[in-house]
Amino acid sequence: MSITGIEIRHLRYFVAVVEQRTFRAAALRLHVSQPPLTRQIQQLEDALGVKLLERSARGAEPTAAGKVFYQEARNLLTLAEQAAERTRLAGDGRLGRLDIGVFGSAVLGPIPRIVQRFRQTHPQVELVLHSLDRIGQIKALRERRLTVGFNRFFTEEPDLSWEVIQTERMVVVLPEAHPLAKRAVLSLAEISSEPLILYPRTPRPGFIDQMMRLFHQRHLTAHVSQEVDDLVTAMGLVASGFGLSLLTDSGRKLHVPGTIQVPLRKADAATVDLCVIWRRGDDSPLLAEFLQEARALRHPPPEDAEPVEKPAPRSAKRKRAPKRR
Amino acid sequence: MSITGIEIRHLRYFVAVVEQRTFRAAALRLHVSQPPLTRQIQQLEDALGVKLLERSARGAEPTAAGKVFYQEARNLLTLAEQAAERTRLAGDGRLGRLDIGVFGSAVLGPIPRIVQRFRQTHPQVELVLHSLDRIGQIKALRERRLTVGFNRFFTEEPDLSWEVIQTERMVVVLPEAHPLAKRAVLSLAEISSEPLILYPRTPRPGFIDQMMRLFHQRHLTAHVSQEVDDLVTAMGLVASGFGLSLLTDSGRKLHVPGTIQVPLRKADAATVDLCVIWRRGDDSPLLAEFLQEARALRHPPPEDAEPVEKPAPRSAKRKRAPKRR
DNA sequence: CGACGATGATACTCGGGGGGTATCGCTCCA
DNA sequence: TGGAGCGATACCCCCCGAGTATCATCGTCG
Structure with missing residues (x-):
């Protein structure tokens, strides 16, 4: 019955x-x-x-x-x-599970703050962080193992959308004893002749290539003396006097003894982007909420910002269109 | 919302x-x-x-x-x-709680079997036994602390219904050394001159009075030498040679060393009733189910049995009368 | 003891909406 | 490119939920 x-x-x-x-x-x-x-x-x-x-x-x-x-x-x-x-x-994207892809050294950037703020405003959402490089993130997004990924920059993909969350200026890292270490600011030209230690070795194209492009745009040629796996190794080599290296602004938190950090002059516009990427057309309310939180990072939010795709923030009262044809 | x-x-x-x-x-x-x-x-x-x-x-x-x-x-x-x-x-009376009143020595009678059978067929029903004398049972029934009570016999009450569940023959209990102890069967007349030990002392009217009435109906006079509180004490006194006592048939399970049990002859029709009592008009399905189980005890069920009140055993499909006026 | 007032039940009507058929627009695939 | 299959829509019917008016019953109070 x-x-x-x-x-x-x-x-x-x-x-x-x-x-x-x-x-x-x-x-x-x-x-x-x-x-x-x-x-x-x-x-x-x-x-x-x-x-x-x-x-x-x-x-x-x-x-x-x-x-x-x-x-x-x-x-x-x-x-x-x-x-x-x-x-x-x-x-409303306040209940569920959100899988987020992050890259290795992201812990130094704004990602922890974004995640923490989202966790506070969405306590019912289970947040799972996956440490993946760009290639891995793209694969995981396509296989729906990720909902959103953080990356340094992005090459266009037909089925993925992306958006710049933050743009950071670069900082030069040099050995204490280096002649340029006493300068308040440096130009790209001044360091173009110095041996550069860059990272990570993989995947290509990556951070290294973006740095090379930066010099190339200014008709300079960088001398990459070493490619190493990670940021910390690079800092160690700098302290040992093997050459200079570059850091993002948020990477400055990581201070290695025996090294000095000197900003690049503004005119050089030496910047690196932090991006979020997601499946194009994914209208998951969790994604929409998370992107909103990520965008809130940009203070002040640039008024001419034109996100590649903006999933409409879902309202509690869904309005059904009376006519659809 | x-x-x-x-x-x-x-x-x-x-x-x-x-x-x-x-x-x-x-x-x-x-x-x-x-x-x-x-x-x-x-x-x-x-x-x-x-x-x-x-x-x-x-x-x-x-x-x-x-x-x-x-x-x-x-x-x-x-x-x-x-x-x-x-x-x-x-x-259907198969879920809930049923409060049952029982009297002291009822554990020797059919009540345990009834309760056990009911528990098996109605596993979801919580059965609570309350040990109460007749007065206490009536009070508890009226205050709805009991749904049903077991008792030896019953004096009519306007708001209560009752029904005889079982009629038991009486058995004489005598000391081993007694002259009548070797007999296969005894008559009421033969024991009327012997000193009788009866129980319980309270409440009145009770088992004792029914025994007295039994003798009286046959124009005999019983000699009650002792009134004691409980059956076990009575048996002890019998073993000590203070006199004879009487047991219900189901009470024979309780054998006290030094005593002999001899049935009363059928012609004397010395019997005692076991009754169930409940609130008149109580149509609780649990009560109906329990009464049905209690009646099943009578084997074979007497075809001329006319229960004082028979709450209709409820069917799963309730038929609503299409017209009521 | 009878009138009254409260209760739930019933009779009847109305209208919204659940369920039916026919059909449309769209997408995918052979 | 047309057919097959999908969900959405238009339209209709009629069942059933909700309303008003009224009844039967019971308890209470004057």
């Missing part, structure tokens, strides 16, 4: 009658008149095949079975409320 | 669509046509304010919010099924 014919309305009506001890009072509370209420209760009793209420001239009181069903009904109603609420939360 | 407008129908429909991956297949499964199904899903989405399904030419698949709501809906539907089932069980 099943629940054929029983609707949530019946539960609401029955609960009201039990709690008000009277059909009329319950009808008042339900904003209906008394006769329909009587019929609904009768339908409910017929559907269950059980007499739920003992009627008298003083009102109605539940039978033993009615007491059982009252508890069940109340429980179901609150569960239904919660189900609706959880669904609405999920629709 | 609440769950206004959402009905169980919407849950069933939505679950079907998600599981069948297609509106048409779901409509087939639900035995409705596809357009109403589409409309119901639209209503559901509007009521929740969330888009639940991503439609395409290949079918429909749930959004993130849709997945959440699918789990919730499935859960709610099974809970609703269980709620209905539990209510039907309660309506």
